[in-house]
Amino acid sequence: xxxxxxxxxxxxxxxxxxxxxxxxxxxxxxxxxxxxxxxxxxxxxxxxxxxxxxxxxxxxxxxxxxxxxxxxxxxxxxxxxxxxxxxxxxxxxxxxxxxxxxxxxxxxxxxxxxxxxxxxxxxxxxxxxxxxxxxxxxxxxxxxxxxxxxxxxxxxxxxxxxxxxxxxxxxxxxxxxxxxxxxxxxxxxxxxxxxxxxxxxxxxxxxxxxxxxxxxxxxxxxxxxxxxxxxxxxxxxxxxxxxxxxxxxxxxxxxxxxxxxxxxxxxxxxxxxxxxxxxxxxxxxxxxxxxxxxxxxxxxxxxxxxxxxxxxxxxxxxxxxxxxxxxxxxxxxxxxxxxxxxxxxxxxxxxxxxxxxxxxxxxxxxxxxxxxxxxxxxxxxxxxxxxxxxxxxxxxxxxxxxxxxxxxxxxxxxxxxxxxxxxxxxxxxxxxxxxxxxxxxxxxxxxxxxxxxxxxxxxxxxxxxxxxxxxxxxxxxxxxxxxxxxxxxxxxxxxxxx
Ligand SMILES: Cc1ncc(COP(=O)(O)O)c(C=O)c1O
Numbered sequence: 001x002x003x004x005x006x007x008x009x010x011x012x013x014x015x016x017x018x019x020x021x022x023x024x025x026x027x028x029x030x031x032x033x034x035x036x037x038x039x040x041x042x043x044x045x046x047x048x049x050x051x052x053x054x055x056x057x058x059x060x061x062x063x064x065x066x067x068x069x070x071x072x073x074x075x076x077x078x079x080x081x082x083x084x085x086x087x088x089x090x091x092x093x094x095x096x097x098x099x100x101x102x103x104x105x106x107x108x109x110x111x112x113x114x115x116x117x118x119x120x121x122x123x124x125x126x127x128x129x130x131x132x133x134x135x136x137x138x139x140x141x142x143x144x145x146x147x148x149x150x151x152x153x154x155x156x157x158x159x160x161x162x163x164x165x166x167x168x169x170x171x172x173x174x175x176x177x178x179x180x181x182x183x184x185x186x187x188x189x190x191x192x193x194x195x196x197x198x199x200x201x202x203x204x205x206x207x208x209x210x211x212x213x214x215x216x217x218x219x220x221x222x223x224x225x226x227x228x229x230x231x232x233x234x235x236x237x238x239x240x241x242x243x244x245x246x247x248x249x250x251x252x253x254x255x256x257x258x259x260x261x262x263x264x265x266x267x268x269x270x271x272x273x274x275x276x277x278x279x280x281x282x283x284x285x286x287x288x289x290x291x292x293x294x295x296x297x298x299x300x301x302x303x304x305x306x307x308x309x310x311x312x313x314x315x316x317x318x319x320x321x322x323x324x325x326x327x328x329x330x331x332x333x334x335x336x337x338x339x340x341x342x343x344x345x346x347x348x349x350x351x352x353x354x355x356x357x358x359x360x361x362x363x364x365x366x367x368x369x370x371x372x373x374x375x376x377x378x379x380x381x382x383x384x385x386x387x388x389x390x391x392x393x394x395x396x397x398x399x400x401x402x403x404x405x406x407x408x409x410x411x412x413x414x415x416x417x418x419x420x421x422x423x424x425x426x427x428x429x430x431x432x433x434x435x436x437x438x439x440x441x442x443x444x445x446x447x448x449x450x451x452x453x454x455x456x457x458x459x460x461x462x463x464x465x466x467x468x469x470x471x472x473x474x475x476x477x478x479x480x481x482x483x484x485x486x487x488x489x490x491x492x493x494x495x496x497x498x
Contacts, residue, residue: 047071047083064092067437068446075102078462078469080446089473090446091461096265096297096408099324099374100365101462107327110364111357123354125154134359137366138325141306142335143315149338156350157330157358159296159322160188163259165334165348166318167192170257170290172347173340178255180241180289182218183225184267184452187259187294187320196259198267198452214252216241220270222401222412222425229423231273238279245287257290257318258283262308265297268451269403269410269458274312281314290317290340296332297408300324301369301463304379304406311405324369327361374463375406381470382406385459388474396478398436398485400426409459411477412451416485417492428455432488439480445473 050071058065071083078101080088093101100107114121114130131154139147153169155162167179181187181196188194194203195211203210217225219237226236244250258280264270272280284291293316298308302324305311309319317340322332330352369375386402386409393399400414413433414426433455440447440457450458461473 044073044083044085045071050083064448067434067448068092068441070441070446077101077104078465086444088441088444088446089461089469089476091459091473092446092448093460093462094328095323095448096302096460097323097326098328099300099302099369099463100327101464102328104327104365104368104464106364106368107361110327110360111329114356114360119356121356122352123356124351125353128354128356128359130356130359130363131354134363134366137363137370138321138333138335141300141366141370142319143307143310145315146319146335146337150335151338151341153334153336153348154353155332155334155348157322157326157332157352157355158188159294159320159332160190160193161350162296162320162322162332162334163187163193163196163294164190166259166292166294166320166336167196167257168348169318169334169336169340169343170292172343174256174288174290176254176256178212178214178253180214180216180245180255180258182216182260182264184218184220184264184270185259185261185294186264186266187261188296212255214244214255216244218264218267218270219273219276220268222403222423224423227423231275234273234276238276241280242283245283245289254287255289257292259292259294261294262298262311263303263405263408265408265458265460266450268412268456269408271303271403271405272308272312277309277312277314281312281316284317292316292318292320294320296320296322297460298405300366301375301378302406302408302460304375304382306369306375308405325362325366326355326358327363327365329355329358329361331355331358331362369463378406378463381465381467382409384467385409385470385474389477392474392478392481396481396485398429398432398481398488400428404459407459407461407463407465410451411457411459411481413455413457413481416489428453429488430455432484433457435484435488436477436480439483440477443476443480445476445480447477 051069072080073083074081078090080090153165155165179196184198187197191208194208195213217237219234221229224233226233228236244252262272281291293309295307299321309316318336320334325331389402389411393402397416398413400412402411404410413429415429418426420426430453433449437447437449448458450456
């Protein structure tokens with residue numbers, strides 16, 4: 001067993017235990033070898049020194065770097081190798097970006113293909129064969145109604161910029177201002193995207209407002225905002241949306257759009273119930289409100305369908321797409337019905353809208369997902385992993401709920417010894433969740449947390465994950481939860497705040 005991994009920027013001084021040596025076939029199948037990554041290996045950099053320099057120089061606003069104190073030097077598929085020689089199964093996948101995992105051969109070939117032709121790498125929004133192919137590939141995946149006559153706008157290369165574009169688009173097209181958004185939503189970090197997101201901390205700290213946002217409760221069973229739960233809770237959420245928008249005395253001016261995630265990711269992996277989403281489509285159609293589906297995280301097969309809205313058979317007016325469509329490089333677009341195309345040249349601009357490498361990598365990724373039906377694979381494998389986690393939940397009091405769709409899975413960590421509320425939910429346990437993440441890392445598993453209380457373990461493995469790798473993830477996660485719970489229980493028994 002290798003030495004413990006210290007966390008230089010962790011003021012508590014706690015140590016991350018060293019991961020178990022990789023022994024499963026999952027690792028072997030995916031192992032980072034000299035043959036797969038390149039023959040010449042330079043000497044490994046000093047991981048601890050790099051981490052120390054990062055902690056000293058990088059901003060306090062850094063995020064993943066705090067909870068995952070590793071220095072990746074090589075990666076392939078689902079496996080990341082640190083500068084210290086340890087290997088990890090990556091269930092974060094660049095926050096859901098890496099549909100094909102790290103350095104997939106088709107992605108590398110596409111990037112090399114562009115480099116070898118001498119094509120320009122940066123061309124603003126000019127037409128190129130690379131862009132043309134990307135658009136063809138993307139449109140081949142869209143709901144037919146959007147593919148037939150849709151328009152695409154290339155945005156600055158982040159999901160949040162595409163959200164800004166979508167908001168501008170629908171406001172310009174309708175001449176209205178308000179946008180309906182949902183509790184728990186996450187749409188990005190720029191001003192407009194923050195305004196329609198649920199978290200108030202950054203808005204409060206910076207004085208950024210929520211503008212013309214009309215906020216409605218997002219339905220969820222475990223912590224139902226109506227205290228009802230189940231299908232009746234979902235119906236109540238739909239009923240409230242309809243009555244608010246239809247009520248002439250409700251004080252809400254007719255909105256330009258409604259923005260919704262088909263599965264709330266950062267909000268705690270909460271799938272929008274199909275019937276609720278269909279009702280949102282009916283309400284918006286009846287009232288001339290543009291329905292914006294934020295598919296930044298759910299897109300390209302992640303949820304077991306090509307697009308998250310496909311589960312409900314809903315066709316939005318606008319789709320915001322990023323992450324996976326760049327094949328691991330930055331790319332973001334909005335796709336929308338032609339009738340909305342009423343803005344003017346330069347209404348949404350940005351220097352970096354022409355990243356040819358990202359378009360080539362993205363086109364290759366989209367084609368690969370389609371040809372290999374990785375959306376269906378994600379649906380099947382996701383159901384198996386979720387089922388196994390639900391079985392675990394029956395014996396593991398630290399798990400309150402397992403939910404999600406496809407390979408977008410959430411495991412809510414709760415107070416193991418607390419009693420349930422009227423709906424059967426136990427209080428969230430964010431400190432225990434942090435311990436689970438640390439124990440998982442120590443076992444060679446990269447996971448992140450999300451949710452309103454930061455107590456939901458989020459699994460976003462690549463869509464290429466194999467059954468053997470899934471078993472390794474399950475084993476490590478289950479061990480991590482048990483180890484964290486045991487330590488948590490012992491500390492609580494000592495009277496120490498856990
Ligand atoms: C649903 C959703 N929308 C928008 C964004 C913002 O994307 P980006 O971080 O690329 O700006 C995210 C990021 O996680 C997201 O999950």
